[in-house]
Amino acid sequence: MSILAALLSYSAQAVFLVVVVYFALHVVLELRVLMISRKVERRKLTELAQPSVGLEDAFSPPISVLLPIRNESAVVERLIDAACRLRYPAEGLEILVLDDSSDGTSALAQTKVGQHAAQGVNIHFIRRQNRKGYKAGNLVNGIRQSSGEFFAIFDADFVPPEDFLLRTMSCFKDPRLGFLQTGIGYENRDKSFLTRFQAMEMGHQQYVTVGLSEDGDMASLSGSSCVWRKACVESLGGWDASTVTEDVDLGYRAQIGDWHYAFLRDVVSMSELPETVSAFRVQRERWGRGLIHSAFKHARQMLRQPMPLMKRMHAISMMFSSVLLASIHVLVLLSLPLNFLIAFDGTAMLWGALAFFGLVAIWALDNAFGARKGARLEDRPGIVRTLWDTYLYVAMFLPMAWYYFAGGIRALFGVHGDFHRTPKGKGRGAQRSSLPRINAMLLAGDVFTFVYSLLAIQVGLQKGNYLLVPLNVTVCVGFGMVLFWSWQERRSDGQG
Structure with a gap:
């Protein structure tokens, strides 16, 4: 040779x-x-069911619900309706529809916002002049015009349960808690083997996150169906538009910066999965690009952060x-x-x-x-x-x-x-x-x-x-x- x-x-x-x-x-x-x-799952099965939280007992600081949208005509009306059904003290809740659309989505959203505003809902339609910073820039722009001490964020294809805020906000009584992620279910999970695979693959990630959260280890969390403390976001400088996974990037910075997170798997918002292999293909390339970029971007800071060996190994692996x-x-x-x-x-x-x-x-x-x-x-x-x-x-x-x-x-x-956004909505069309x-x-x-x-x-x-x-x-x-x-x-x- x-x-x-x-x-x-x-x-x-x-x-x-x-x-x-x-x-x-x-x-x-x-x-x-x-x-x-x-x-954790076995322990929950043996615990007695806790009574639902009443409005009079709830921790209910001012919160802004942010709905970033971009060309989502198939699902935008459903999203706004779901946000307006959220149960929370009216004086502490505002809903901001953050529109970056270039098609008929804007007209649909404006009409729906007007209908709910006429019924007394504190909801506003906000549209930018340009798409600088893509979704990250849209969220930053929304925060600047918000009044809440906390932000609940839902992407266009999400439908949160009506008691979402009542079941999540009490966790923020802990001043060290910077953000909270909830479970995600998928309405079209059984549409095909492709959607079932995606539901299982992301379901696996959620199940793993249960253990990571319980053990106090770093986790990679979604940017939707989540709640952020405004002080946490501002201390980190907000979302970074230089990466296509701005949610993961902000989550890494928060965890490396000693903010705590919580994961509530039993609070489930419904979403939709890409039904075509082309949409799946483009989405996963974007995720891979953003996740790999974020990993190397924050690796040095993570390695410098003092933490036990096992937690560091989990951080590296994750x-x-x-x-x-x-x-x-x-x-x-x-x-x-x-x-x-x-x-x-x-x-x-x-x-x-x-x-x-x-x-x-x-x-x-x-x-x-x-x-x-x-x-x-x-x-x-x-x-x-x-x-x-x-x-x-x-x-x-x-x-x-x-x-x-x-x-x-x-x-x-x-x-x-x-x-490149992932198309949402029912069916191939x-x-x-x-x-x-x-x-x-x-x-x-x-x-x-x-x-x-x-x-x-x-x-x-x-x-x-x-x-x-x-x-x-x-x-x-x-x-x-x-x-x-x-x-x-x-x-x-x-x-x-």
């Missing part, structure tokens, strides 16, 4: 083993958090989980050259590959368990169906790894603020808005990765390197699903 070939071989093996070791750390820490989450997911795509890209560069028998790669698949099996089972609990799935399929569904669930993470990888590369090249060019690039990557993995399977079988074949087969399953959905979507658009 030439020196160059040997160097390439050792480099590829080193990258593979580093990813395996980091994945192992992530799996162990996640198992620990899931155990904590289960203890903040860089998006990097870990993106690195799985690196393993996929390495699968073909590894088949040419090395033989797996009798090498460290043999044990590394076996360890990787063992970890994947453990992670798949614990992730699927947390996902079902978090998504509140009540059906109980048989063992064979459960294993098959879990396999397909795991396979869908491989296209996600590509979208996060692409987002990470774009973040590396300084693309931090290229914001509501979500068939013009897609950004990044969708075509990601789709091309889907095709390339599918063909690339087919080639890796062929080479692996020819050379007798069978250990990576299961990985490439699963890659083909995952990317095969998204390519099939893309074909269905294109066919539907052609017939529409």
Whole structure:
């Protein structure tokens, strides 16, 4: 073997083993958090139900409900109606509709605001002259015109329960509590396998957050169905428009800055998931880009912050989980050259590959368990169906790894603020808005990765390197699903 070939071989093996070791750390820490989450859930089951909070006993400081919208004609009226149904002392509540729209959404929102204002609701329509700072800039502009000591934020596709404020505001009696996140449910969860996968994947994140919150560890929280203390937001300088995940960025800064957070999984606002694979693809690239950017942006400050070793390990694992997911795509890209560069028998790669698949099996089972609990799935399929569904669930993470990888590369090249909203509303028609060019690039990557993995399977079988074949087969399953959905979507658009 030439020196160059040997160097390439050792480099590829080193990258593979580093990813395996980091994945192992992530799996162990996640198992620990899931155990904590289960203890919390069991404790709640044994506690007596608490009486509902009455208005006369509630902690009810002035609060502003912020509704940032942008071209949301399918759901904006429902959002405003839901916000106006929130139960809270009228003298302490104001609702601000923050409009950045460029279509008919503005007229719908203004009409609906006028109807509620005529009924005595303290609601106002606020429209900016430009979209500077995108959603972050819209929120900052809204805060400047608000009067509340706290901010409750709901994205356009959310429907909070009427008692949302009554069940959340009492937590802020603790002056150290800077912000609070609540649970999220999905109305279209069972629309398709794609929506069910998303509900499970985000349900898993919510279930993990239960354990992180209980243990006092850092968490990555959503920017909707949440409440922020104004003093906390102002002390941090507000939302940062330089990142497309401004909610996660502000949450990291708050936690690193010693503000506490709370997570109330049992207070659930309903939302909607992207129903088309194109919308899902663009959304996840944006999330990956923002999460990876935020992780590296705040890593140094987090490492300087004094904290126990276990909490620091959880912080690293949580903040860089998006990097870990993106690195799985690196393993996929390495699968073909590894088949040419090395033989797996009798090498460290043999044990590394076996360890990787063992970890994947453990992670798949614990992730699927947390996902079902978090998504509140009540059906109980048989063992064979459960294993098959879990396999397909795991396979869908491989296209996600590509979208996060692409987002990470774009973040590396300084693309931090290229914001594309996720279409909301029922059905394909509501979500068939013009897609950004990044969708075509990601789709091309889907095709390339599918063909690339087919080639890796062929080479692996020819050379007798069978250990990576299961990985490439699963890659083909995952990317095969998204390519099939893309074909269905294109066919539907052609017939529409």
